[in-house]
Amino acid sequence: MKSLPFLRASLALRQVRKHLPKLRGQSSPEIDMADVRTRALELADDVDDRNAVAAQPVLFGYVDAHIADWLANMKTHHDTVQAELDLLSVRVTEVRAFYQIHHDDQQNVLDDLEAAVSHALERLSDPDAPFYDPEPRNKRRGRDS
Amino acid sequence: MTTPANFPRFGPLRRRIPIHGDPSLIAGHSPWSTGLYYFVLLAAMGVDLVTFHQVLLPALDETEEMLWVVVTGFTVICIAMSHTFGQQAKKAVSTRHAAGSRTTAWVNLLAWVALGAAAFAFRWEYSSLDIGSAFVVDGVEQTGMSDAALHEQHLAAWLFLALYVGTGVVSGGAGFLRHQPEVSRYNRALSLRTKAAAKHSRLDSNLQGSTKLAATVDKARLEHTQAWESLQVRCIAAADRVKREIQLKLLDKNTGQDTELPPAAPRPDVPPRSPGNPESPDEEDELR
Structure with a gap:
């Protein structure tokens, strides 16, 4: 039975695992140039032979405008996906910090209990083995060791 | 339990002698x-x-x-x-x-x-x-x-x-x-240690999983940024292809005339870029 913070962390990770593949699939949209190509070539066909020189930058501008329009729309989509990915990163970071702190604390507990086991075994083999009062944790906090 | 023979068995020091126990007692009774x-x-x-x-x-x-x-x-x-x-x-x-x-x-x-x-x-x-x-004996209750x-x-x-x-x-x-x-103290310490180790392993597993997931999310963010940059390059390439076709089409129309068509003009507008775009204008010109 998990306590509420652990349950919340687990659910957050599950949501991240669920949403991440969907977001990764939205990173590479394909531009469809068929329509603009067809339209530009039709326009080029309609150009008179005498105006061919003058029509070239106009047709190039037509294509560039289409590309710029499509990229502007994609920029909005890109920023939305980027924001969702940033949010996932924040969630994972906070869950990771939560687990890290509990992991370090449990490491301390485990170290103390390892000492307790070895000391109990020592006392069993030699009841005269000395033992020392354990140092309180609040006196040990902030030290390197 | 054995006691050394050279220690006094009586007197005030009797309780001070070392007694070496049997660690096999931790196995407990049958x-x-x-x-x-x-x-x-x-x-x-x-x-x-x-x-x-x-x-x-x-x-x-x-x-x-x-x-x-x-x-x-x-x-x-x-x-x-x-x-x-x-x-x-x-x-x-x-x-x-x-x-x-x-x-x-x-x-x-x-x-x-x-x-x-x-x-x-x-x-x-x-x-x-x-x-x-x-x-009752002779009228007197006994x-x-x-x-x-x-x-x-x-x-x-x-x-x-x-x-x-x-x-x-x-x-x-x-x-x-x-x-x-x-023996009971050892067994208790061992039991507590086992439970603490199990909890530690679960936390370690969660920590490793979240660390890997954080790395995956960071990688996805980087890939997303790079995908935007490559998308811009692909758009430029696609536009250039269409421009070349237009140019060829116009060249066909201009056949027989003395004047030559100018090279493809630079694009009038520059598509929006992300800040980390490594694409340089020279590379764009080469592509064009």
Whole structure:
């Protein structure tokens, strides 16, 4: 039975695992140039032979405008996906910090209990083995060791 | 347990000698021995239950249920006292750093003796005073028991005392002989350590999983940024392809005229870029 913070962390990770593949699939949209190509070539066909020189930058501008329009729309989509990915990163970071702190604390507990086991075994083999009062944790906090 | 021969066995230093124990004790007793141990304790408790019921039946004017509650309580108390006496006596005799164990042992022993003595005295006196027959001799009512009945009640009281002492000795002896504080302390520490290690492993697993997931999310963010940059390059390439086709088409129309078509003009507008775009204008020109 998990306590509420652990349950919340687990659910957050599950949501991240669920949403991440969907977001990764939205990173590479394909531009469809068929329509603009067809339209530009039709326009080029309609150009008179005498105006061919003058029509070239106009047709190039037509294509560039289409590309710029499509990229502007994609920029909005890109920023939305980027924001969702940033949010996932924040969630994972906070869950990771939560687990890290509990992991370090449990490491301390485990170290103390390892000492307790070895000391109990020592006392069993030699009841005269000395033992020392354990140092309180609040006196040990902030030290390197 | 073995003791070195060169240490004094008597005197004030007797409790200071090193006693080297047997670590194999942590394996514990066999299941059969443990079962026998609890069977003996339960048998002693059953004997005390019957004897206390015999004592308290004439003493308390209560319902049968309340009587059994009192009898059970007395039984548990006397068994617990004698058992605790045995355990604490073992601590006081054979180990170090068991402060107060001797006092606890004596207090339990005295309370156990007082309980038994009171029950014995009650059974002895109450039986001889109250349970008897009344008869009339020469117009005078005679109250009392016959010598045989009195003797029988006294024997019952002695029997109670013998059973009480016997069960107490069994219970206390079991506590004295079986109590291994170091073994139970080791087993407790080992059990706690095992639970802590299991919790630590779960936390470690969660931490590793979240670390990997964080790396995956960071990688996805980087890929997303790079995908935007490559998308811009692909758009430029696609636009250039279409421009070349337009240029070819216009060149066909211009065939036969002297003037040449100018090269593809630079794009009038630059598509929006992300800040980290490594694409340089020179590379764009090359692509064009």
